[in-house]
Amino acid sequence: MPSVVHSFDPPERFVAGTVGEPGARTFFLQARAGRRLVSVALEKQQVSLLAERVDELLDEVTALAEGVVPAVAPFELDDNDPLDQPIEEEFRAGTMTLSWDPGDERIVIEVFPADDETVAFVTETAEGEQQIEVEEPEPDEVLIIRITPGQARAFAKRAQQVVSAGRPDCPFCGGPIDPAGHLCPRANGFKRRDP
Known part of the structure; x- marks a missing residue:
């Protein structure tokens, strides 16, 4: 188990946002509950992929259980405010997991730090075949977010807007x-x- 767990169940605010000018933006996931504020840096592609996957998961849940998931982000949950200050990066995001908790009817997002210390060992079996073993160290920190389907739709909508607000594509x-x-x-x- 990671030594530092930043858990928000649910957060008062969970958004994706940026700092800087288009072409030189730094992307963040930011969660807030009361005076607690956690900011995690990540890549533009990670924000885009997370938003896409959140929408896909909600669509799958909608197909299985009617009435639980809104088809679009509820208007009252729109959040176009800038990121909360001060922005202090806790860690840079690496692996992210996404799941649906049917008991609480919540989306669960786990964000783990990027780790360059993954080690691969190549060993040879008795038959002469090579076997690759990957050893990944336990992460020091994790950000765990549990949000309602409406909050998840609002998060995905804002994240997609943040990604598309950059430089135009050729x-x-x-x-x-x-x-x-x-x-x-x-x-x-x-x-x-x-x-």
Whole structure:
């Protein structure tokens, strides 16, 4: 079991947000309950994937149990406020797990720190075959969030808005376009500007 468990059941606020200008943004998951505030840094792709998976899980639950999960984020749960201050990074997110607790009818999100200390051992069996064993150390910290389906829909909606609020994508190569334009490989090196 991790030595530090940041548990919010449920949080007063759980959002994804950013600090910085498009192209140089740092993404955070932030949970707050009373005076307790936890901020975890993560990559843009992790935010996008988490939002997508939350919506998919809620859609699966909706198909199994009618009336438990709202189809869209409830209007009263919309949260467009900036991240709470001060933003002090607890850790950088690595592995995240997502599950549905049918007893409490809640989404459970667990966020573990990125760990560069995973070790792989290659051993040879008696038959001469190579066997790979992976040893992952126990994480020092974990963030555990338990939220209602409505809160989860609102989280996913905001997270998708935060991700899409960055630099626009090039219509030709899909890469981000900086305010000064970018060298598009599909345009043979000609500089494209934001339309």
